[in-house]
Amino acid sequence: MNATVRVSVIALFCLAAAACAKKQEVKPPPPPEAPTPTAPATTEGVFTPADLQSNACLRTRVVYFDFDKSEIKSQFDDIVACHAKYLRDRPMARMTIEGNADERGTREYNLGLGERRGNSLASALEAAGASADQIKVVSYGEERPVCREHNEGCWQQNRRDNIVYTTE
Amino acid sequence: MRMQRLLLTMALAMLAALLATQAGAQSLTLQIINGVPSAIPITVVPFGQQGSGPAAPVDVAQVVGMDLARSGKFRTLPDGEIVQSPTTGSQIKFATWQQLKQDYIVVGTTVYAGGVLTATFQLWDVNKQQMLLQAAVARQGSDLRRVAHEIADAIYQKIIGVRGAFDTRIAYVTMVGLGHAAQYSLVVADSDGYNPQTVVRSHEALLSPTWSPDGRELAYVSFESGNSAIYIQNVSTGARRLVSGRPGINGAPRFSPDGKKLAVSLSFQGNPEIYVMDLGSGALTRLTHNLAIDTEPSWTPDGQNIIFTSDRSGKPQLYEIPAAGGVPQRITFQGQYNADVAVDYDGNKLAMVQGNGNVYRIAVMDRSLGGQEIFVSPGNLDDSPSWAPNASMLLYAATEGPRGVLYSVSADGRVRQRLVLSDGDVREPAWGPYRNP
Numbered sequence: 001m002n003a004t005v006r007v008s009v010i011a012l013f014c015l016a017a018a019a020c021a022k023k024q025e026v027k028p029p030p031p032p033e034a035p036t037p038t039a040p041a042t043t044e045g046v047f048t049p050a051d052l053q054s055n056a057c058l059r060t061r062v063v064y065f066d067f068d069k070s071e072i073k074s075q076f077d078d079i080v081a082c083h084a085k086y087l088r089d090r091p092m093a094r095m096t097i098e099g100n101a102d103e104r105g106t107r108e109y110n111l112g113l114g115e116r117r118g119n120s121l122a123s124a125l126e127a128a129g130a131s132a133d134q135i136k137v138v139s140y141g142e143e144r145p146v147c148r149e150h151n152e153g154c155w156q157q158n159r160r161d162n163i164v165y166t167t168e
Numbered sequence: 169m170r171m172q173r174l175l176l177t178m179a180l181a182m183l184a185a186l187l188a189t190q191a192g193a194q195s196l197t198l199q200i201i202n203g204v205p206s207a208i209p210i211t212v213v214p215f216g217q218q219g220s221g222p223a224a225p226v227d228v229a230q231v232v233g234m235d236l237a238r239s240g241k242f243r244t245l246p247d248g249e250i251v252q253s254p255t256t257g258s259q260i261k262f263a264t265w266q267q268l269k270q271d272y273i274v275v276g277t278t279v280y281a282g283g284v285l286t287a288t289f290q291l292w293d294v295n296k297q298q299m300l301l302q303a304a305v306a307r308q309g310s311d312l313r314r315v316a317h318e319i320a321d322a323i324y325q326k327i328i329g330v331r332g333a334f335d336t337r338i339a340y341v342t343m344v345g346l347g348h349a350a351q352y353s354l355v356v357a358d359s360d361g362y363n364p365q366t367v368v369r370s371h372e373a374l375l376s377p378t379w380s381p382d383g384r385e386l387a388y389v390s391f392e393s394g395n396s397a398i399y400i401q402n403v404s405t406g407a408r409r410l411v412s413g414r415p416g417i418n419g420a421p422r423f424s425p426d427g428k429k430l431a432v433s434l435s436f437q438g439n440p441e442i443y444v445m446d447l448g449s450g451a452l453t454r455l456t457h458n459l460a461i462d463t464e465p466s467w468t469p470d471g472q473n474i475i476f477t478s479d480r481s482g483k484p485q486l487y488e489i490p491a492a493g494g495v496p497q498r499i500t501f502q503g504q505y506n507a508d509v510a511v512d513y514d515g516n517k518l519a520m521v522q523g524n525g526n527v528y529r530i531a532v533m534d535r536s537l538g539g540q541e542i543f544v545s546p547g548n549l550d551d552s553p554s555w556a557p558n559a560s561m562l563l564y565a566a567t568e569g570p571r572g573v574l575y576s577v578s579a580d581g582r583v584r585q586r587l588v589l590s591d592g593d594v595r596e597p598a599w600g601p602y603r604n605p
Contacts, residue, residue, distance in 0.1 A: 112461030
């Protein structure tokens with residue numbers, strides 16, 4: 001079900017995007033501008049670890065950023081909301097947010113930029129009710145790119161926070 | 169289609185890994201990108217061999233010639249045009265070399281016995297027919313190439329009037345493989361890229377190597393613990409110690425000129441700030457206090473000030489602050505993005521990464537000339553400038569296609585040379601101090 005939804009979302013996106021075929025071959029599939037999964041992070045019930053695998057919103061663990069920016073874009077509001085709810089529902093749960101930058105500029109400055117992006121997501125989660133002790137931020141700067149070409153298409157996939165649950 | 173591509177990628181990765189294993193730590197090779205017509209013409213005649221021992225394992229004259237050419241200050245006569253082979257001054261027919269428009273000629277002999285390489289050489293002024301220098305240099309073991317670098321240093325100093333920096337070492341980081349197969353190595357090599365020795369290996373990123381002023385230690389950042397941490401390691405013994413593994417960023421180490429302190433960027437108090445760590449006691453002095461990213465500290469040669477990168481004005485720019493604490497002053501105003509300063513030995517020349525749009529180049533600002541700036545690299549993704557100890561040349565990292573490469577460039581930007589490592593991505597060069605202070 002989820003897979004078919006995702007495929008049709010990509011198909012729709014491809015109708016709009018000219019360089020569709022090429023884009024599909026890029027190794028990390030989700031392009032940052034793709035619409036976020038539509039499954040709403042409803043407040044019905046309480047999240048359990050199983051939801052990390054089955055809930056479309058909780059399964060989304062990446063937030064993308066604009067160049068040289070660390071603000072969480074509104075398109076990721078749902079992601080922030082569902083992960084914050086998960087942390088609220090499960091006080092023992094812990095996550096590491098890995099902040100990343102694209103390759104432009106110096107490695108040490110990009111470490112700072114990655115951390116700023118990680119902190120930005122951590123603040124948003126805390127503002128939505130998660131506890132600060134549940135969240136750890138690590139910056140990898142530009143050291144862990146998911147895409148290695150030297151163009152904006154690639155860079156936008158690298159400017160990201162990855163959410164990693166260390167205790168579910 | 170997609171599967172095929174994946175298989176091909178995997179096959180290539182395996183092949184690369186195989187080649188890397190077979191080749192071991194490969195030498196960097198040199199490539200002249202563009203020369204300078206005004207460079208001083210000099211001939212280094214192949215050295216004669218004395219005695220009946222084995223042939224010298226190093227072609228001393230060739231290494232001397234490559235060093236001199238690499239500096240951008242000299243133009244060496246190609247081997248094919250060296251029509252006579254004098255090995256001492258009395259054998260030089262000056263008319264021949266005058267006709268070839270040579271200003272200087274170097275002749276010499278080598279003896280290789282008992283593992284010791286000894287070279288005796290003379291430097292002559294072709295027009296005055298006058299000997300300027302003669303000396304003998306001997307080395308053994310893994311140091312044989314140093315014989316040639318020391319001769320090149322002596323010639324450079326005699327003609328240019330500045331101490332040569334050929335007999336020095338460089339450090340850099342290589343990466344082979346991707347993802348979980350990635351292998352990072354911190355490598356130390358001679359200044360011409362030969363004799364590479366891996367001093368640290370890790371499956372996680374290594375960055376920002378920097379030399380202690382005595383050349384015995386390297387400080388660097390390793391992600392081996394899952395987060396950035398700063399280590400100091402003895403280059404010859406391999407012994408190392410963790411100097412900062414605090415929560416948050418532990419980055420950008422630089423030794424003070426007296427070697428007793430380490431300037432660093434740490435974020436354990438909220439966001440990246442500049443600190444000075446006393447290496448004896450471990451005590452930290454915090455220098456900056458604001459919400460910006462403050463990083464990449466570098467000392468002025470007198471140890472009085474620290475120049476660092478800060479984006480407190482919006483984009484990264486360079487600021488200078490007294491090392492004992494004080495008010496930071498912004499010092500860069502050209503270019504949208506200025507970061508990662510390298511300060512030369514007298515504090516006049518600041519090399520930095522300057523970004524405009526998507527183009528990042530190495531710029532050199534001369535503070536003795538009112539802050540005049542020149543670009544010494546073409547871009548588009550150049551970073552990590554590092555001065556030779558005599559400021560005649562810089563090393564920097566560039567990106568070419570899928571990988572990183574290192575360049576050396578003369579301080580005026582007119583002669584560039586690529587140091588190619590054949591089996592991986594090379595980055596983060598750091599030029600070490602003189603070896604015999």
